[in-house]
Amino acid sequence: MTFAPTKPPLRVVLCAPRGFCAGVVRAIDVVERALEIYGAPVYVRHEIVHNRTVVDALKAKGVIFIEELSEAPPGPHPVIFSAHGVAKTVLEEAKTRNLFTVDATCPLVTKVHREAQAHFKRGRRIILIGHARHPEVIGTIGQLPPGAVTLVSTIEDVERLAPAGGEIAYVTQTTLSVDDTREIVAALERRFPTIHAPPVGDICYATTNRQQAVKAAARGVEAVIVVGAANSSNSLRLREVAEREGCAAQLVADVRAIDWGALEGVRSVALSAGASAPEVLVERIIEALGERFAIAIETLRTASESEAFPLPRALREAV
Structure with a gap:
């Protein structure tokens, strides 16, 4: 008599919140x-x-x-x-x-547009923290005349900025890494102590919540899978957050893109999804994990959303 091989155990931690914002x-x-x-x-x-x-x-x-x-x-x-x-x-x-x-x-992107327009009306030089060529950044810069907004993406960009010749303010892309942006803001404040900050942070609640959940989960698992597109800023940031915590992470568009070799010998994995990834993609990955492993699913919730x-x-x- 032959027996089917026993599936290796796998603890699956579902990050919450995840997916659509x-x-x-x-x-x-x-x-x-x-x-x-x-x-x-x-x-x-x-x-x-x-x-x-x-x-x-x-x-x-x-x-x-x-x-x-x-x-x-x-x-x-x-x-x-x-x-x-x-x-x-x-x-x-x-x-x-x-x-x-x-x-x-x-509406949260529109909020950033209005902040930039208000600073411009007050005659302030505007710094935008964001990623070049991202549609949101192009749209924000395009709210004002050419040259009115200066884009910075790194601390090095901040160090290269010309000295302030008047009032200065900053706004940010809504889908950035919370940790990276905090460091860039600190660099701006060191260079320009009187810089005007947004009255409420520009990074959207969904970006922040998803990053916090992945950060917490990554500390207790061996690998992280983030469901999202390669051109999705908030999804890319989720992978980076996991890697910053020292956890192996992969960003996949769907179940077909999973690197199963990277999960060999892994006994715990966290699963999240970017703000534009539908939950059905997460469900298909759980099914695929269940075909290969004896999975035990738990949810790690770090925030609740009702927006x-x-x-x-x-x-x-x-x-």
Whole structure:
């Protein structure tokens, strides 16, 4: 008689909170509600959120994703701006072409835009802490005239800044590493002791909460799996947080991308997901872990979330 080999045990720690945040839920709801009201096609400039599963599901419903407004024809079908926000030049182009637009920018990103605009009106030099070429950074810089915002990504960037010739202020991208940003802010405050800080931190609650959960979990496991896209800033930061705690970590788009070799001999793993990753991707990874290991699942919760953002007025009025 032959016996099936015994599965090795694996403790699976589910990080909570994880996955969709209120801004992502709102952005997806904007697109789906627009489809209900106006019918297909609905155009979305840039990925509505950085997740291929979400994008593909919306494509199947009749959404057309574009990178430039020139790809969208004028007419009754809306053009939706993604959760990351857009520069004012994009809004002006849409108005010039008489496009029907709906803005799905996350309200927390809009908050940063307004902070930068307020500093500019007060004549302050503005420093933006963020990552070059990220859509949110492009959108924030694009709220003001060229040269009004200086981007820094590292402490070295701060050291290279010219001396202040007047009042100075900083704002930040919403999806940064809490720890890295704290160090950059400290460097700014050393160089410019009177620098104006945001009245409330710009890094969004969801980014902070997910990083705290991964940090706590990483201290008690041998490996961390983060579900998220390679171009998702908040997902990349989750992997970095785990690695900062000395834990092996991998960022995977879905179950097919898992490096199973890296889990050989591992007896404990934490599982989290970036703010734009749907929970179904986490569930599929748990199933795959269960096929290979005798898993014992537990949840590590470091915060509770109840935030919700209303739909844009254009859609509320249409309903």
